[in-house]
Amino acid sequence: MSDALIMGRDEALGMCERVLAASTAEQTEVNLIAGRSGLTRFANNHIHQNVAEANVEVMVRAAVGSRVGVASTNDTSEAGLADVAARAALLASLSTPDDLFPGLPEAGEEPPALRGSPATAAFGPAERAGAVRACIAVARERGQVASGACSASVAAHAVANSLGVRAWQESTRANLRMVFTGADSSGFAEVTTADARTIDAASLASVAGDKCARAAAPTAVEPGRWDVILEPAASANLLSFLAMSAFNGLACAEGRSPLCGRMGERVCGENISLHDDGLDPRGLPVAFDSEGVPRRRVELLVEGVAANVVHDSRTAAMSGARSTGHASGPGSSSGPTPGNLFMGTGAASVAEMIAATERGLLVTRFHYANLVDPARAIFTAMTRDGTFLIEGGEIVVGVRNLRVTENMLEALDRVAMVGRDATLAQGVFAPPLLVRDFRFSGATEF
């Protein structure tokens, strides 16, 4: 394909074909990822890091019976491709049988060949520096300090296997994230998009600057149970950790998911629906997984009822299901995880949520979230970059940051309002949420 942004279908699959031809294994699968990316990082109102990289990685999974080996290289010479094929086949021959290996997927309909954004592919150092300068100008005007990163990347992904699977897609991604700091406060804003033309640096900078100014002179509040408004960056973070622990087909098959044995049950509020959709253009589209299986739309929570988990071919075979196209990569042991989450939206604006809150907190985002007990859906995180006290339906003051230790499903059972304005954050298209009695387990000093 002559107008390819980095590596066209014919070239990428041609390279895969050469690996397949060189392989002596009974079954062989090739993943090729060609990527080019640039990132401009700024802090203290200037750019301190400006980087670019280019790479082509070839990963080969070979099977001899149910014995499997994986090898990878970034040497794409003929010798390099032959060598990686031979190493994968050798490892397969040395391995022990894996009764849970279902064989490689058979060929079906080829997934759509998604295309990336030429504007994002062309978003180079000058464009990134321009966006950063716009942020810094807003910060300087307000007497604040801007830090953040502006990045753009383009990738081509091809999968081919010896059973006839062929798949190719392009993807692009651009991101601008910033934290503005003042004497005793900070504010955050971020945008992630497949099309860099949609980045409005100055507007985002105003959001970060406003939050920073409004959070100044923060007061300390006691931890405990609070009504809380989670802005999209915070709700997305919570949902991504829930997805990791609950909707992973391997965790479910092994009894480690909090949804084990609960499919069809109501596990959270009826106002909560969640699905995964690789083809929804509001996210970062992905047409297929590392096995070349088309990524299917999967309903995860339907009006509070646990509906499905996602699968790769292995967990599908373990569970008597079919793959949903969520394999996480050859040689990975983490199991399939939803990567394109969309939460159903409601009708409320954040302003309406604030107005409906007699006494509560507003959280802009979380920091360093982690799973405390995955099987019970318990996670912890700190708030950062804009946490506010709400009294009488109004934001009254910034507050010092707090620690959350909360059961994610139980929190989603206490959602009083679901916001209408969802945004893409950390790969999750998430709305703001008003959650009753959210559990803050501790506090910090700033």
Place this chain on the structure above:
Amino acid sequence: MDRVTRAAVDAAVAAGASYADARFIETRTERVRVKNGAGEALVANTDRGLGVRVIADGAWGFAGTSETGDDTVRDAARRAVDLARAAATTVDEPVRLAPVEPIVDEVPARFDIDPDDVPIEGRLALLMECDRLMRAEGVGIATGYVSVLRRRQHFASSEGAAILIERIETGGGLAAMAVADGCACRRSWPSSHGGQVMTRGWEVIDEIALPEHAARIAAEARQLLDAPCCPSGTMDVILAGGQLALQLHESCGHPIELDRVLGTEASYAGMSFLTPEKLGSFRYGSEIVNITADATLPGGLGSFPYDDEGVPAQRSWIVREGIFTGYLTSRETAARLGLPASNGCMRADGWARLPLIRMTNVNLEPGDTSREEIIATTERGILLEDNLSWSIDDRRLNFQFGCECGRLIEDGELTHLVRHPTYTGITPEFWGACDAIADRESWRVWGIPNCGKGEPGQTAHVGHGVSAARFRNVRVGVVEDE
């Protein structure tokens, strides 16, 4: 002298760089992972490429490429200069570097047993035996893994440095998970984050004696299913081995990174409470707390002969008798703080990444009490082993950890297991409450192979030498409302 790195440096200088360095890196990794009686992953990866870092017009630029033909190398160097010039449009103060003597050296890897002498079949057989022993105890999920990394890194700078470093890392571990009725309990050996990994050969695997511990951890995982939950309240805590290493990592290792302190991680990983005016006077911990950063420790995962700026490995004080006395630095941050030289902590995650300040081996120096004596002198407390979860705020003050296993202590005796113990605190208060540190008998250097930092994301391999330590009046059991 390496052709690729020299060509890159020359091209960068010709394009207008006032300083340039280049790293050409070839890496080979092998992983064997067994799960529930099957070879789940036998993986062999090779990777090579070039990273060029420059200063032009007073700003940094960096370009990485996997292609190392003459034209590509020149292009990468010119691209790095272009990137620096784009950055320079926002820079008020040009980058200055603390001086370093340009070194010309070649340093081979250190090992007793070459991992290549242990064939894949032998590695697999070892793990299959451990797997059998774990599953004989009735756990639902048994996993074992070993890994070997080999790396050749050429470094050259426009100041005349030319260094070749060869490195071998070997590691392995086991994990047993028992699952029942919505509860999952895991035990690991020798620790939960990648087992044990060191810059040594196969002798590491021999020393951690995986088969000797397989049945025990599996039995403990099953026992934990029936154990009570960790009580909520305040009690003395004794942190052992891998958990103390991670406590040190998160609450000391990261906040002493001078780039973070000066704000360059502000929007991502955060900043640090250890601001420069505290240097030399701030009480970080009790008087028995002594912390060093030591890249010279034999076998440590954070050990190396020269960092990625060509600065020789060093041992420096971080906390001395409880007082905060030093940072981890780079040439640039050392100059900004007015220090005479960098203490050599710049490392990159491969050729495609820019070096950042990373931990070396950040160690809690041993005390003068035996671990047994610490337990025996604890009236009411809990011994916490092997990390399960971790989180800390963006200035490294409020932390919360979960562990695989807790053992209650009553009147100086270990009594029974508790499930999913958690504890929380504020860093200087917590280290200020440290009243006993175990002696060198139980002191080990633990490798942590998954330390994340930076954008684009980088994973560093770092180390921590620790024994065991007691902390008074710590809040535990934070999952449930008190």
